[in-house]
Amino acid sequence: MTQQEALFNYCLRLADNSLILGHRLSEMCSKGPFLEEDIATSNIALDLIGQANELLQYAGQVEGKGRNEDDLAFKRSERDFFNVLLAEHLNTDFAVVIMRQFLLDAFDFHFYGELKKSTDATLAAIAEKSHKEIVYHLRHSSKWVERLGDGTEESNRRIASALNDLWRFTGELFEMTEVDNLLLKAGIAVDLASIESAWKKTVADTLQRATLTIPENTFMQRGSREGKHTEHLGYLLAEMQHLHRTFPGVEW
């Protein structure tokens, strides 16, 4: 694997995390518990899709085959997406939406904090810009985890069950592949092992305030690094891509 191939894959992985999570969150538009929260959620979805846009643009440049961000977002199929499984998880209820967001916001907070120091100037600049937004995302989701956990009997039951359901998808967030190791040597990638303990501390602190505890089950689902996904991603892509695939090159 060349460094260029590795960088292309790395950019796709980061872009897909933002794109798929952003799309999932955009499905919540008009379904929020009340107007202000609906707007907050949609704003965060827009931030994420904006980040994906920049990362996909850069991925296209790195690849050098003339594909732009739209080609990469709308013309790849499921097995060519590298977002983590957690990002594609369904919006089962508000607690799941919040817990999924919180676990990923906490990851992004530490990840992009480190990526600012990347020797790749474009990635460092994207990280600098994204990190500001992520600080806010994390503030929003962690406060909701606290409210729901330390709220009513029902809200506590729901957020606790969301945590239990989603925990098994957090292992692969820190999985290092050949891509990571190659780019790490060049000072481009983030050492995922080095941010894992910081992530755990952020998560544990909020969970404690929310009167929740980290699940003891240690089975971890994986696969996204090879493009292997849960059954949910195909349906998401079908909806996200159908317009572009039906009317190639459509503009509005």
Add this chain to the structure above:
Amino acid sequence: MSDTQGAVWEVFVQSKPGQAHKHCGSVHAHDKEMALQNARDLYTRRSEGTNIWVVLADAIVASSPEDVASFFEPANDKVYRHPTFYHVPEGITHM
């Protein structure tokens, strides 16, 4: 059905450091932090401000329309009560 949107909070935004906070609207929220975040999302997403205040609408004491006459209509025969004899020096802003 009961209202699940939370309390109403009034939002005041300061557009530049040093300037007064201006009332710009209201938001629903269940606690202080949520009120602040909702206000930020609704009123300052496009760099409109440098600082936000949120105040529980219930905490604001307002005069009522019946008070208009006694509160706001000054006796016009007492000209010395009106600051029309003073000149504002040039270059003074925000007055």
